Amino acid sequence: MKEKKYVMGNTAIARGALEAGVRVVAGYPGTPATEIVDECLGVPGVHVEWANNEKVAFELCTGASLCHVRALPVMKHNGTNYVTDFLMHVNFTGVRGGMVLISADDPGGLSSQNEEDTRILVHQYAHLPIFDPSNPAEAKAMIKEAFDLSEKTELVFCLRPVTRVCHARGIIEFDDLPADLPAAHYEPDRERFIMSAVEMPQFGGIKRPQIRHRWLNEKQAVLEEIMEESLYNWVEGGKGKVGLIGCGMGFTWVKEAEQFLGAKLPLLKLGTLPLPRKKLLDFVKGLDRVVIFEETEPFVEGLCRRIFQEERIGVEVLGRSGFLPSDGELSLAAVLEGIEKAAPKVKVRKPETPAMDIHIPIRTRTQCVGCNYRGILHALKQTVRKHKGIVAGDIGCHDAGSFRPLELQSTIYCMGSSVPMASGMALSGVNRPVFTFIGDSTFYHNGILGLINAANNKINVNVILGENTVTAMTGFQPHPGTGMTLAGEKTTPVNVPKLAESMGVSYRVVNPYDIKQCKEALEAAVKEEGPSLIVSSMPCYLLSTRQGKKVFEPREVKVDPEKCTGCQICINDFGCPAISFDKEKKKVSIDQMLCVGCALCIDVCQKGAIS
Amino acid sequence: MKMDVVISGVGGQGNIFASLVISEYAMKRNLRVIGAETIGAAQRGGAVVSHIRIADGEIFSPIISRGQADLLIGMEYVEMLRHMRLLNPKGMYLLNAMKIPTVLNNMALDEYPEKSEILKAIRKYCPNGHVVEASATAKKLGNVQMTNVVMLGALAKVVPFFEYAEMKLLVAANSPTRFKEANVKGFEEGYQLIK
Numbered sequence: 001m002k003e004k005k006y007v008m009g010n011t012a013i014a015r016g017a018l019e020a021g022v023r024v025v026a027g028y029p030g031t032p033a034t035e036i037v038d039e040c041l042g043v044p045g046v047h048v049e050w051a052n053n054e055k056v057a058f059e060l061c062t063g064a065s066l067c068h069v070r071a072l073p074v075m076k077h078n079g080t081n082y083v084t085d086f087l088m089h090v091n092f093t094g095v096r097g098g099m100v101l102i103s104a105d106d107p108g109g110l111s112s113q114n115e116e117d118t119r120i121l122v123h124q125y126a127h128l129p130i131f132d133p134s135n136p137a138e139a140k141a142m143i144k145e146a147f148d149l150s151e152k153t154e155l156v157f158c159l160r161p162v163t164r165v166c167h168a169r170g171i172i173e174f175d176d177l178p179a180d181l182p183a184a185h186y187e188p189d190r191e192r193f194i195m196s197a198v199e200m201p202q203f204g205g206i207k208r209p210q211i212r213h214r215w216l217n218e219k220q221a222v223l224e225e226i227m228e229e230s231l232y233n234w235v236e237g238g239k240g241k242v243g244l245i246g247c248g249m250g251f252t253w254v255k256e257a258e259q260f261l262g263a264k265l266p267l268l269k270l271g272t273l274p275l276p277r278k279k280l281l282d283f284v285k286g287l288d289r290v291v292i293f294e295e296t297e298p299f300v301e302g303l304c305r306r307i308f309q310e311e312r313i314g315v316e317v318l319g320r321s322g323f324l325p326s327d328g329e330l331s332l333a334a335v336l337e338g339i340e341k342a343a344p345k346v347k348v349r350k351p352e353t354p355a356m357d358i359h360i361p362i363r364t365r366t367q368c369v370g371c372n373y374r375g376i377l378h379a380l381k382q383t384v385r386k387h388k389g390i391v392a393g394d395i396g397c398h399d400a401g402s403f404r405p406l407e408l409q410s411t412i413y414c415m416g417s418s419v420p421m422a423s424g425m426a427l428s429g430v431n432r433p434v435f436t437f438i439g440d441s442t443f444y445h446n447g448i449l450g451l452i453n454a455a456n457n458k459i460n461v462n463v464i465l466g467e468n469t470v471t472a473m474t475g476f477q478p479h480p481g482t483g484m485t486l487a488g489e490k491t492t493p494v495n496v497p498k499l500a501e502s503m504g505v506s507y508r509v510v511n512p513y514d515i516k517q518c519k520e521a522l523e524a525a526v527k528e529e530g531p532s533l534i535v536s537s538m539p540c541y542l543l544s545t546r547q548g549k550k551v552f553e554p555r556e557v558k559v560d561p562e563k564c565t566g567c568q569i570c571i572n573d574f575g576c577p578a579i580s581f582d583k584e585k586k587k588v589s590i591d592q593m594l595c596v597g598c599a600l601c602i603d604v605c606q607k608g609a610i611s
Numbered sequence: 612m613k614m615d616v617v618i619s620g621v622g623g624q625g626n627i628f629a630s631l632v633i634s635e636y637a638m639k640r641n642l643r644v645i646g647a648e649t650i651g652a653a654q655r656g657g658a659v660v661s662h663i664r665i666a667d668g669e670i671f672s673p674i675i676s677r678g679q680a681d682l683l684i685g686m687e688y689v690e691m692l693r694h695m696r697l698l699n700p701k702g703m704y705l706l707n708a709m710k711i712p713t714v715l716n717n718m719a720l721d722e723y724p725e726k727s728e729i730l731k732a733i734r735k736y737c738p739n740g741h742v743v744e745a746s747a748t749a750k751k752l753g754n755v756q757m758t759n760v761v762m763l764g765a766l767a768k769v770v771p772f773f774e775y776a777e778m779k780l781l782v783a784a785n786s787p788t789r790f791k792e793a794n795v796k797g798f799e800e801g802y803q804l805i806k
Binding site for chain 2 (some may be wrong): 366580
C-alpha cells in the first residue's frame, strides 16, 4: 500500500533501503547522515547498529554482503576517509549481496570540521560508481536502484547526499516492505576474497592485486553502459550557445535559478558517476560553452574536460575551478551570477533586498547549562594556566571549550587525533605539560589507539577522558561505554580503569561536578612521568534529564552582590550561559530561568560570592 | 500561488513543531511543500532556522533565497534580524517580543542591540508585520515552551492563507496527549493577541 508522508531526506533514504530489502545496517553518527541509521530501526529481520567507527561498520557490512544479503554502511565524509584503506581493497574484490555506501557530504562545513567532496575518493580513487541525488525523492529511488545494480555489477555502490538533501523535507511515497528477505549463505572464493600478493599461474604468474585491478578496470565499461541508460541523467532543451550542467544539488539550484532567467538555456542533469558519455557529447553539440554546477569540487568539470579533450571538442568548460566559487555551498546568488557572466545576453533578474545596518551578534553553541564537562574543563583551564600547559582537543561537545571565553584546546582535527598529537608535542622538547581532552565515543572510535601507543612508548601525556557514556553531540547514540545497543538491548560497557590497568597507564576516576577532586587529580597527573589517564565520569546531563534521572541534586544558587568583586573568573574560566556580567555595576548575576542548580559555580568563585 | 515561510529562533524554542504544523497544513490543502531544517549541534541553544516552501506548482530548492520569503516568523529579536534579508520587503513578518542574549552578550564580550534599534531596523526593511508577546503569553499560560503554538495562533489571525479551525486541528493532532489541551489553549490565546 502506498502512503505519502512529509519526511526528512534521511528518512526517505532509510525507507528506500528497507524497501530494497536491506538486512544489515551499520554506521557511526555524524551530521548530516545520522538519522539514516536511526530510521532503519524497528523492522523485523533487519539488524541495525551503531558501530564504534565507520571502518568497523563498513567491514561488517562487507561480511554480510559476502553472505549474499544486502548491507548499508552509513557515514559522513570524514568516516569515508577513515574507511579508505578497506575501500581500496573491496573495490578489487567486489561484493555479493547488494551493498550501498552512504557517504554524506557537508558543503560549507555546516556541522563538520572540514569541507570535502567524497566523490573524488570513492570514484576517482576507488573507481566505484556514485549516485548524487538532487532531492529526497530522488535519493530514495536511487538507493533502491543502487542495491540492484550493486548485485548486478558485484560492486559497492555509493549514494552521496549533501546536507541539503539529507536535511531537506519533502512529500515522499512509502511503498511496501519486502515480505521476506533472502537467506544468507557463504561459499569460499579465495582467489577473490584473499587479498594477498600471491602469483596467479593462470595469468602467467602475475600477482593477484594486479589481476583484481584489471577486473575493476574492466567493470568501468559495464558501469558506463548502465549510466548511459540511467534515468538520473537527462537533457532539457533550451536556446543559445551556452549550456548548463547541474549535478545533484547543483541541478536543484539551476532549476531554482531558471525562474529568474529571461530565457531557458539548454540543461543537462547529471546524477551518476561514471558520466553518461554519449549523452554528454550529444548535449554539447552546437554549444560554445558549458557551466557546471556541482557540490563542491570541480570534479565533474575535470571529467568533462578530459572527455572533450579525448573527443577533440572545443567547447569551453566553466565551473567551480575558479569561475564559480571554489569553496562553500552553492546558492541562488552564486548560480545566477555564474549564468550572468557566462551568458551575458540572457536577462537575469537578481533578487535585491535592502541592507541591514545593524550589529547582529553571533550565537555560538556551548555546553548546556548543567553539563558536567564544564566542571572538568574549568579545572583543566586553571591547571593548564598554572603549569603553562598545552591542550590538544578532539571531536565532541567539549570542543566548545576551545571557543571564547575558555579558549582551552589549542588544536582540533579529526576523530581520535588528540592523543597522538599531544604525544608529538610532548616528544618535541617543548618542555611544557601536554594534555588532551577526548570524549568516550571518540575514544572508542580510534582514540584508544593513541593511548595504547603513548603507553607503549612511555610518552608523557595527560589524557582527560570525558566519559558521559553516550555520543551526545549527534543526539545520544549509544557506544561501547553505554551498556546498551541501539535497539535497547543490555550489553557490558567497557571498563576503562581495567583497560588502563592492562596497558600499564596510571588512572584516576573523578566526578566532574567535584572541581576540587578534578584539580587534585590533574595536579597529580602533571607531576607524574609517562601517560596519565583521568576518567571524568558522569552521564550526560541533558540525556539524564530527558530520562528523568538526576546526575546532581539541584539547588538554588545566588550571587551575593556585596561579595562579588567583578573578577569574572566565573565567566572567563567557566562560561556558564546562566551567568551574566553587568558592565555598569561590575557584578555578575545568575539568570534563574536558565540556571538548573548544578552549583558548580559555587566552587568556581574564589571570593565566596556564590552560594 | 506560493507561500515561502522562514521560521528563525533559538534551539529549544519549538521551531520544528511549528514548521511541521505549517507543512502539514499545506499538504491538507493539496499543495506541494518542501522544507529544510537546522539539525545537529546547533540545536543546543544555537541559532536555528526552518524553511518551508509551499506552492501549487513545482518547487525546487528546499532553501529560501534572499528576498524570496513571503513570511518571516521570528521567535527571537536577533534571530529575526539574522534572517531578515530572506524576507521579501513586500512580505510580512511576525515577531515574538523575546530577547535571548547570546553567551557572549551575557559575558559582556559582545553587544545585544537595543530593542528599539532592532524594531527600527526591521520596520525600515519591511513595513508590514506584527510584534506579539508570544513568550509572555505562553509563560502566563504556564509554560514558555508553548511560545510556538501561541505564534501559530497569531499567524492564523494575520495571514488569511492559514485558516484558523484547520490550523487548530493540526496543532492538536501534532501535540503529545499530555500537552494537547494546553497547546490548543495557547493557539487560541495567540489568535486573540492581535486585534
